[in-house]
Amino acid sequence: MMIDPHTHSKPGPEIAPGNGPLYRQVKALFIGRMVDGQWPPGTRLPSEMELARDIDVSQGTVRKALDEMCQDNLVIRHQGRGTFVATHTAQRELYHFFHIIDAKGVRQLPAHSQLISVTRRRADKAETRNLDLTAGAHVVVIERIRHLGARPVISETIALPAARFPGLDQNADIPNEVYGFYEQHYGVTIHKAVERLRAVAATGDEAKALGLHAGAPLLEIDRLAKTLDDETVEWRVSRCDSRDHAYVAEHT
Amino acid sequence: MMIDPHTHSKPGPEIAPGNGPLYRQVKALFIGRMVDGQWPPGTRLPSEMELARDIDVSQGTVRKALDEMCQDNLVIRHQGRGTFVATHTAQRELYHFFHIIDAKGVRQLPAHSQLISVTRRRADKAETRNLDLTAGAHVVVIERIRHLGARPVISETIALPAARFPGLDQNADIPNEVYGFYEQHYGVTIHKAVERLRAVAATGDEAKALGLHAGAPLLEIDRLAKTLDDETVEWRVSRCDSRDHAYVAEHT
DNA sequence: GAGTGGTCTAGACCACAGA
């Protein structure tokens, strides 16, 4: 796939020479197509052979790029059907972005959420810092109580950069799993998240909402979620009653 | 690598036909060699070519098996040097098994640990269940306080199946990072861990040891650690003062 | 320079999905 500077094949090759391994350049090219909207979530990609012909590399190189993207949860591959840009299904939300399990060790998405408020206002200092905003920018703040089984267990505050979520206000119909909602209504695809966990004491309001006494220990999960191009687009703080639930993580 | 039942090449092929993909059979074979001690931690493996010749598959298939093992942190590969069975260095401990960061977001292993006690006794019910022991089996229980920066931050209780750790008692010189210690002195290699996190209230003893008041919220990390062959060999409960520290996790 | 893993290619066959 070395590019001869004198012969232009067709639309011009889309990969610059001299960088890293070829398959990584191909991967970067493909990610670019996802970022700029050529390949939105759910799209079926051309076959490996077609892609290889188009960008003038071998099928094996395309395969190596796609295999890595599959591991990164960027695409999903099905033998016999094709390769698809990943979307936010309930399944993915459950296995990659929800880590609370019950006493039996069962992972289960919240049955329902009780929306407390949706507010549009100027970002405070912490929001500005966490969301990489410019001074004076606005945020949309969502507050809700999430239920697991029959009980309220999680008090959740979500801050979003208002510029990315036009029209999102208290009249919006916010579903339980918001990442699919972001993707479908605002073209915002969450790709990865970093979470920091602490133990904190419940405030009076939290205690009342979650049915325990003020000062009781709560598990606080502070999450920053990023898009494909590494922009932070959600800051979420979840405070969980962990008497009958726990946060689970695996490591190797 | 299909095995002709009538011609035996040399020592007899070591891979049964008819199972999954060939490269996974090769991977399983290699893992077997690590489990049974043929390839202890730190061993340099034969080259891809050599392995391919020995088990009568192509180099590409050996490569695919080793690449997967590299992703699983079972081996480490160095261009120009070779492929090595993974060992528990401080680096690995830090990046894969220690998830506490300070207020600045810096990940740092404890400066030192204050050993409280090492006890050898019959396992209680919880220990028997968590370590898959038979009734009446013994455990070694280690209690210590771990310091981060200048302050005591983590109160830690480690339960080990006594049968796997002969001679481990209060006279043992237990280092700060125990996984390298398990590996070198007892041939126990920790491969993966599952952690469950909760918020709990500090007991009086804990409060005194960590310099806070009884009932203060603590972050409890409950870890079960397993060997290559999926036996649980450590149950560890760490209770952390999370005022100035947090547990960090990344997800995609 | 010899030997290692890393990349790239080319071609074959298989397993699976869908018309």
Next chain:
DNA sequence: CTGTGGTCTAGACCACTCT
């Protein structure tokens, strides 16, 4: 049946390490 991704092979060349 055709087309897809999944596996396996073979061979070439490159980048790196060590002697």
